[in-house]
Amino acid sequence: MAQPAFENIVEDFEFLEDWEDRYRYVIEQGKAMEPLDDALKVPATKVDGCASQVWLHPRIEGGVFAFDGESDAMIVRGLIAVLRALYNDLPVGEVPQVDAAGELARLGLNDHLSAQRSNGLRAMITRIREVAAAAAAA
Template identity: 45%
Template sequence: MASAVSENPFGRSITTEDIVDTLGFFDSWEDRYKYIIDLGKELPAMPDELKTEDRLIRGCQSQVWLEPSEQDGYFEFQADSDAFIVKGLLGVILSAYNHKRAGEILDFDIDSYFDELDLMRHLSPTRGNGLRAMVQRIREIAGE
């Protein structure tokens, strides 16, 4: 899986490899869920004034807000949710997409990443649909 940290104006952040490696240390999905929730707690706080209707992602069971910014061709996404596990899943997704150029975002094989994490098998169908809606919105932004 190609997701090395690019030279970008935002600096280093947690990578998909970091997440795959860390989740591999845990024997149970209960411990993996705790780690995923902790990822969400590490996301920078999204200001309340950005939590508006136009930033809501449709298709998520929980409320999820996404705000993109771009600097020197690199994207950074601020995101938040009203559900702890969803905020953690945002951390998993943003490790794949933050601090990347549009082409890197569109080329990244998110399904292989989710397979490597064995993630979709451990999410409810509605939560899996929400995860896909988050990914789709990020890809739409990168494609604009």
């Protein structure tokens, strides 16, 4: 079961009939995020494998995982917001167990993102899982 914030996105997508509206919705989700502090845009937080510039800054407090992110591309910033809805506030040990591909398939994103965007999305998911798995093992 996905996080309530992600379930809200799934429900909203069901009401949006065409993909232009869905893209606008994803972009709006990204615009609603607080910008990532420039001091956090460093090589250690940069995600390789993305066509655009992407930074993810994870936080683990009290065994709970969360992250903030930023991208120079509006749609990617929106995808970061979608991933935050999927992963934020989970116990750190549960993060690697999330079937991100299955959950995102509920939105139909796989069929509507370019190959480069899909690769970048996978790179972000991989980074999130790696950070959470390392924190859970520590």
